[in-house]
Amino acid sequence: MQELIKDFLRWLTHEKGYSQHTVAGYQHDLLEFAMTLADTVPIQATDATSIRQFVVSLHGKNNAATVARKLSALRTFFRFLQRQKVVDSDPLAGISGPKIAQLIPVFLTVDEVFLLLETPNEQDSFMARDRAILELLYSTGMRVAELVSRNLEHLDFETEMLRVRGKGNKERLVPVGRPAREAVQVWLSSRQQLMQERAGRGLLLEKEALFLNSRGSRLTTRSVERIVRAYGERAGIPQTVTPHALRHSFATHLLEMGADLRSVQELLGHASLSTTQRYTHLTLDHLAEVYDKAHPMAKNK
Numbered sequence: 001m002q003e004l005i006k007d008f009l010r011w012l013t014h015e016k017g018y019s020q021h022t023v024a025g026y027q028h029d030l031l032e033f034a035m036t037l038a039d040t041v042p043i044q045a046t047d048a049t050s051i052r053q054f055v056v057s058l059h060g061k062n063n064a065a066t067v068a069r070k071l072s073a074l075r076t077f078f079r080f081l082q083r084q085k086v087v088d089s090d091p092l093a094g095i096s097g098p099k100i101a102q103l104i105p106v107f108l109t110v111d112e113v114f115l116l117l118e119t120p121n122e123q124d125s126f127m128a129r130d131r132a133i134l135e136l137l138y139s140t141g142m143r144v145a146e147l148v149s150r151n152l153e154h155l156d157f158e159t160e161m162l163r164v165r166g167k168g169n170k171e172r173l174v175p176v177g178r179p180a181r182e183a184v185q186v187w188l189s190s191r192q193q194l195m196q197e198r199a200g201r202g203l204l205l206e207k208e209a210l211f212l213n214s215r216g217s218r219l220t221t222r223s224v225e226r227i228v229r230a231y232g233e234r235a236g237i238p239q240t241v242t243p244h245a246l247r248h249s250f251a252t253h254l255l256e257m258g259a260d261l262r263s264v265q266e267l268l269g270h271a272s273l274s275t276t277q278r279y280t281h282l283t284l285d286h287l288a289e290v291y292d293k294a295h296p297m298a299k300n301k
Contacts, residue, residue, distance in 0.1 A: 001034045001043050008080050017169030021145070029073040043081070047091050055095075064098040071097045105248035105278065112237050113138055113249055117179075119231045129211060130227055132180070132187035137228070137243055139180035140164070141250035141268050144221045144243035151208040152188075157181060166269035174267055184210075251276070255283045 009027055012018040018026075036054045037046070051074065058067050074092055081087045108116065117138065120131045137147060146164050154163040160181065161173045176184075191212060195205055198216040209218035224243055232241025239245070247268070254264050265276040292298045 001037070004043060004081065004086065005030045005034065005077075007084075008077055011080060019145075019167070019169070022167070025069075026073050026076070029070045030077055032070070033074060044087055046078075046087070048094055051091050051095055068097040071095070105252075106239055106242075106245050107248040107252045108237065108239075108241065108245060110253060112235075113246070113253075115235045116231055116237065116241060119235045126190075126214070128183070128187040128190040130231065132183040133211060133224060133227060134231065134246070135180035135183040136162075136176070137246040138250055139177040140174045141247045142174070143247060143269075144224050146269075147243070148209075148211065148219050148221055148224060150210045152210055153208070155184065155210065157185070164269065168271065170269065170271075172266065172269050187211075248279070251279045252283065255279055 005027065008030070009023055012023050012026060013020075033054055036057055037050065051071075054074075055067065055071070058070065062070070071092065075090070078087060078090050078092060082090060117131065117134050120127045120134070124130060133147070136142070137144075140162055142150075142162075142164055143166065146166055149165065150162070155176065156162075160176055162176050163171060164174055165171050194212060194216055195207075198205055203216065206212055206217055211219040211224075213219050213223060228241055228243050228246070232239075235241075251264050251268055254267070255261070261273065261276055261280070264279070265273050268276060270276045
């Protein structure tokens with residue numbers, strides 16, 4: 001099975017264009033399944049009973065979302081094996097995953113976002129960079145991994161667009177608002193100074209990355225998450241602020257201001273409209289709140 005898994009991972013990487021992070025997740029789940037079988041069952045003889053035994057082994061050690069993810073990895077793997085004519089049928093055809101509660105995404109109010117964006121100040125060593133990060137995350141709705149992988153060439157100030165490469169290696173163009181563009185321009189001046197200091201010390205230069213850390217290297221997702229969380233705490237925002245919360249805020253505020261769902265889907269880079277539709281629950285709550293406050297008959301409840 002090990003060689004088949006390697007073939008599958010190569011297919012995910014080269015044919016499907018999956019990210020290294022996603023491929024590593026598939027690899028982990030499939031190797032766990034292979035260890036459970038312990039080579040006692042040939043891949044061609046794997047049936048629904050084998051799959052159910054694997055699922056049983058997961059309970060108690062994994063939550064419902066993790067079990068569902070592992071089953072999804074197996075489904076994709078066995079469909080690949082069917083196309084390669086390694087197996088005749090899909091052993092997961094009659095197996096359904098655990099039900100997962102649909103959690104409403106955490107988002108900030110418009111006032112909270114504005115407060116957060118103004119939090120970096122002169123006392124912060126990387127005020128310009130941090131403000132540019134916060135502005136760009138909220139202006140574009142990018143995922144944090146998409147942000148840290150952006151290079152200088154991806155932002156076009158003339159067209160006011162940012163080229164983003166998302167999940168599945170799919171590329172999209174996202175408009176960048178004026179405050180975000182101005183914040184990035186201020187950061188680029190600081191970035192140039194940082195590069196000159198590194199050059200003066202004879203260190204290697206990171207010429208492409210849009211955002212750099214104190215050592216002049218490309219910023220990591222963990223660093224951005226730490227930065228955003230720290231400013232959220234300083235701003236006194238009740239919930240934990242993450243880059244993903246800013247992404248949710250971006251989508252929610254667009255819908256509340258009248259943007260259509262399909263456009264928001266394109267801006268977020270969602271493959272399926274159903275993924276974007278979860279934000280409609282938030283806007284319905286908002287509409288209900290407005291109704292309760294404004295409608296004369298609502299006060300009679």
